[in-house]
Amino acid sequence: AQSVAQPEDQVNVAEGNPLTVKCTYSVSGNPYLFWYVQYPNRGLQFLLKYITGDNLVKGSYGFEAEFNKSQTSFHLKKPSALVSDSALYFCAVRPYSSASKIIFGSGTRLSIRP
Amino acid sequence: EAGVTQFPSHSVIEKGQTVTLRCDPISGHDNLYWYRRVMGKEIKFLLHFVKESKQDESGMPNNRFLAERTGGTYSTLKVQPAELEDSGVYFCASSQVISPTGELFFGEGSRLTVL
Numbered sequence: 001a002q003s004v005a006q007p008e009d010q011v012n013v014a015e016g017n018p019l020t021v022k023c024t025y026s027v028s029g030n031p032y033l034f035w036y037v038q039y040p041n042r043g044l045q046f047l048l049k050y051i052t053g054d055n056l057v058k059g060s061y062g063f064e065a066e067f068n069k070s071q072t073s074f075h076l077k078k079p080s081a082l083v084s085d086s087a088l089y090f091c092a093v094r095p096y097s098s099a100s101k102i103i104f105g106s107g108t109r110l111s112i113r114p
Numbered sequence: 115e116a117g118v119t120q121f122p123s124h125s126v127i128e129k130g131q132t133v134t135l136r137c138d139p140i141s142g143h144d145n146l147y148w149y150r151r152v153m154g155k156e157i158k159f160l161l162h163f164v165k166e167s168k169q170d171e172s173g174m175p176n177n178r179f180l181a182e183r184t185g186g187t188y189s190t191l192k193v194q195p196a197e198l199e200d201s202g203v204y205f206c207a208s209s210q211v212i213s214p215t216g217e218l219f220f221g222e223g224s225r226l227t228v229l
Contacts, residue, residue, distance in 0.1 A: 004156070032215050043118065044157075044205065046217035090157060094214045100147070100170035102218065104157035 002027045004093050006105035013081045013112055021076040021108045023091030033074040034092040034102070035065055044090065050074060061085070081112045116140070118221035120206050126227045132194040135224045137206030139188070145169075145209040146189050147218060148181060152202035160204075163189060164212065196228045 005024045013019045025031060035047040048059025055067045065076045074091060091105040119138045127133050139146045148160040160179070161171040165186035174181070178197070183189040193200050203225050207218035 034217065036220075041222065043222040044207075044218075044220035046219075049215070049217060051215045092157075096214060098170075098214060100162035100212075101159045101173070102149075103159070104149075106154070106156040107151075 002093070002095055002103055004091050004103050004105035006089075006091055006108045008108050009106075010109045010111065013110070015083055015112050015114050016080055019078050019081045019085070019110065019112075021089050021091075021110060023074045023076065023105060025072050025074065025091070025093045025103075027093050027095050027103070029096040031096065032094040033065075033067060034094065035059065035063070035074075035076050036090045036092060036104075038088040038090070038107075040087070047076075047089075083112045083114055086110055086112045118206055118208050118219055120204075120221035120224045122224060123222065124225045124227070126229065127196055128229050129198055130195045132192065133196055133226060135191045135193075135204050135206075135226070137189045137191070137221060139206070139208030140210075140219055143208035143210050143219070144186065145212055146183060147207040147209075148189070148191055149205040149207065150202050151205070151223075152199070157205065160191075169212075193226070196226075198228050201226055201228045 003026045033050040036044040037047050038044050050057050050067045058064045090107050092102045121136045146163040149157050151157045159173040162169040163183045166183050180192045203223040205223045207220045
């Protein structure tokens with residue numbers, strides 16, 4: 001079965017420290033991988049995606065993610081966290097075979113303390 | 115440019131009642147998707163419209179759910195009769211093209227509470 005796992009319900013980081021939000025996936029074929037973010041009282045916003053090429057992809061707000069095929073992971077990272085990064089983050093995979101479905105993880109709440 | 119808008123933002127109904135959620139996609143976006151997040155779990159796909167046609171409705175949980183997109187503009191999702199397990203946040207998203215590499219544009223969601 002195709003799935004996305006976000007093993008941490010919540011991640012707490014002090015402002016200025018690096019952050020990592022973990023994501024692993026299970027899908028047949030070559031996956032297209034995404035991160036979306038939901039700020040309070042807002043809809044999901046696209047953050048970044050991996051399609052092909054360089055395993056390190058850069059996105060909005062200084063975020064980046066590293067695709068690791070052998071570990072089937074796509075962890076989200078940022079070198080220096082801001083309080084404004086506090087939000088709900090969703091990892092997602094779009095199977096190569098599907099133009100319709102995106103498979104989302106359960107979400108990780110990121111909390112940055114001043 | 116207006117984003118994806120959903121109405122209502124929150125609906126509280128009793129078990130057995132009917133609720134209709136509405137989604138207005140970004141103008142010019144032929145693709146419209148419904149997703150839902152139940153009990154803080156993963157966001158799950160419900161269905162995908164291309165204009166007024168249902169491209170994929172494999173995620174619809176049962177026949178209590180009816181989605182329509184007459185005229186290929188806005189869409190409605192009706193739940194009739196609502197059950198307790200239908201509580202959750204229903205997200206609508208749209209995109210201009212069908213592409214597995216493209217991102218979707220989401221609305222703020224409609225929170226449904228069934229008592």
